[in-house]
Amino acid sequence: MHLDQYQLNAINSWLQQHSLLAPEEEILSAKKAGEGNMNYTLRIQSNLRSFILKQARPYVEKYPSIAAPVERAAMEAAFFKATAQWEGVEEMLPRLLYFAPDDHLQMIEDLGAGADFTTFYQRKSPIPQEELASLLQFLQALHQQSRETPPKDKFQNRAMRELNHFHIFDFPFQSDNGLNLDGIQEGLQALAQRTIFQQAKLREKTIALGLRYLADGETLLHGDFFPGSWLRTERGVFVIDPEFCFQGDAEFDLGVCLAHLCFCGMNWAAATGILQEQYGAFDAALCQDFAAVEILRRIYGVGQLPLSMSIAEKEAMTLIAIEQLMSQKV
16 A cells, blocks of 8 residues: 555555454544654544554655665564563553554554654753653663563664665765755855865775674664654653664664764763763763764765754864764774
8 A cells, every 4th residue: 555644545445454443443534743754654543543654665755866675664663573572662662553564564553742852953952851861771771672682583674774874974975976065054065175075084984984884783773863763742752763773883873862962952072971871881982983973964964954053063063073083993
């Protein structure tokens, strides 16, 4: 089935075909559940309940010209199943209700009205300490539980990792990649020219770090642990969208988190300290390397954020990230 919010009869028929509706249940509405980047996601309201339908298509929903593997739906479903009994993890994830592999479509618990944490990019207020602590404790539990109780299936997620690898570690550092940075923010192209494109060995560093990202490991990662995957609801904080999950270095999840804490207004040292306090021991240098690349790719790559930052502020963050990468041996 090709999921479409305007085709209620088709949605109703598909749900009935898969025995997912009660005899007296009727679909009343289908509305987009937020502006998803990767997938087509609908909130379905029936006369009895609401739930989420999420379909992976062979492209990135926000950027249809970018091909993306539909297998990401199966990876996300496998993540939900593997973590369903892990204390400290499952209670902060929505429940997977059904997965249809042929349609690359998941039926997921509706967590209710809520909003993600991307509003904190505006820096009007800090992320509340209690909520941040809860998120970091989730991450620590996910990593630890996956090592102590390894999932039966290997989470290589190779095709998604290769897509992510290109857009994180390679594309933003190609001076001739064709991306119109001034179309994002006036002056950004000139900033790229005098910073990241002036560093002859910077791309060598990012490519080397990218190989570390592509290497398989023993720790199950969320794979995209940033404010867009953190959801605030009346029931508390949840973590969503683990479609980039894979087994690798815990420091990748931590590095992505570190970068986005900095985008939300924390300074580099303070954010690193919070991770160490709430998460525990990790390789700080590797975490900071991954964070540096995440900062640069979010400023100069395709995956733009709703940032409220001047060119001068972006330059300051750029220089911190470059200094980190050029001072470390990957």
